Amino acid sequence: MIDLRSDTVTRPGPAMRAAMAAAEVGDDVYGEDPTVRTLEERTAEILGKEAGLFVPSGTMANQVAIRAHSEPGDEIIADAHSHILLYERAAPTAVSGVMPRLVQSAAGVFDGDAVRALVHGPLPGMPAGLFPPTRLLCLENTHNAGGGTVWPLPTFAETAREARRHGLRVHCDGARLWNAAVAAGVPEKAYAEHCDSVAVCFSKGLGAPIGSLLAGSRAFIDRARRFRGMFGGGMRQAGVIAAAALYALDHHRERLAEDHAHARKLALALADLPGVAIDPARVETNILYFRLEKMAAARFAEACEARGVRVLPIGVDTVRLVTHLDVAPADVTRAIEVFTAILGRG
Numbered sequence: 001m002i003d004l005r006s007d008t009v010t011r012p013g014p015a016m017r018a019a020m021a022a023a024e025v026g027d028d029v030y031g032e033d034p035t036v037r038t039l040e041e042r043t044a045e046i047l048g049k050e051a052g053l054f055v056p057s058g059t060m061a062n063q064v065a066i067r068a069h070s071e072p073g074d075e076i077i078a079d080a081h082s083h084i085l086l087y088e089r090a091a092p093t094a095v096s097g098v099m100p101r102l103v104q105s106a107a108g109v110f111d112g113d114a115v116r117a118l119v120h121g122p123l124p125g126m127p128a129g130l131f132p133p134t135r136l137l138c139l140e141n142t143h144n145a146g147g148g149t150v151w152p153l154p155t156f157a158e159t160a161r162e163a164r165r166h167g168l169r170v171h172c173d174g175a176r177l178w179n180a181a182v183a184a185g186v187p188e189k190a191y192a193e194h195c196d197s198v199a200v201c202f203s204k205g206l207g208a209p210i211g212s213l214l215a216g217s218r219a220f221i222d223r224a225r226r227f228r229g230m231f232g233g234g235m236r237q238a239g240v241i242a243a244a245a246l247y248a249l250d251h252h253r254e255r256l257a258e259d260h261a262h263a264r265k266l267a268l269a270l271a272d273l274p275g276v277a278i279d280p281a282r283v284e285t286n287i288l289y290f291r292l293e294k295m296a297a298a299r300f301a302e303a304c305e306a307r308g309v310r311v312l313p314i315g316v317d318t319v320r321l322v323t324h325l326d327v328a329p330a331d332v333t334r335a336i337e338v339f340t341a342i343l344g345r346g
């Protein structure tokens, strides 16, 4: 089966499993797992931050960050189609008690004006303290629902700077910051330096089975550690999974460019098929969305499945494909054959 639903479906290969089996471990809640410590230090260094905190999921990394940056009753600003607001089970409101304010953007990228428009200025004649404090801006890079969009670095920097000018902290949901860095040709820290905190996933394109990391200043991470514990995210001999993440950092970062090339190839082939709406120029990394004009997405997915290809129908007419470590060049060719067989030639 060629699984193009998500980059989370990868399975650890023999070398990664060997690294996991050989991992030195200890009780990480006591700070005694050397492999977790190494992973936290190395990832923080890559991101140009003082400290890192290993957590089970990207959702926990984001939600621990939101909780650590805010107090209940604060406001946060995020894109209307951000992972934090769409796919994290209303955690900002349910867990941190913050009020999300939404930016309506094109594909998840917006500028400082969009932030300024949502920050409450002093209004003459209005009572003091009428508005809740706007505490945090969340940026997502690459942007998942936008189609794996890469933030242009100057836009990212300007938007973050504008937020900070208004006293906001800036958090980056960088589940796929690795992809953004490769696609933009800049180091991860070039984005991270504009943020107070960054969440990254090892379990997406990097191909580790489990794990994400939150990075920031030492004081921030000390506070975040308290909330990781509160959310039930303290892990014991977690070196077993941290070893997989370390292996992924060493071996699977550069190769993300292959996933991006595969996604472009799929997009170009789909653009030639009848009844498919897609703009290949907008496919920048490993995620692509297309609309079907003559077939329901669910029926298309069933037809693909019957021919050995899994795709993700999202909504009535929209399909998502994601390329990853376990998609070989021959799989891309095969998937294109399957799509052509189902949709016919243009």
Ligand SMILES: *Cc1c(COP(=O)(O)O)cnc(C)c1O
Binding pocket: 056, 057, 058, 059, 060, 062, 083, 084, 140, 142, 143, 144, 173, 175, 176, 201, 203, 204, 212
């Ligand atoms: C996958 C993802 C996350 C975190 O997901 P988990 O499944 O909780 O690890 C966060 N942000 C984005 C943009 C994602 O794609």
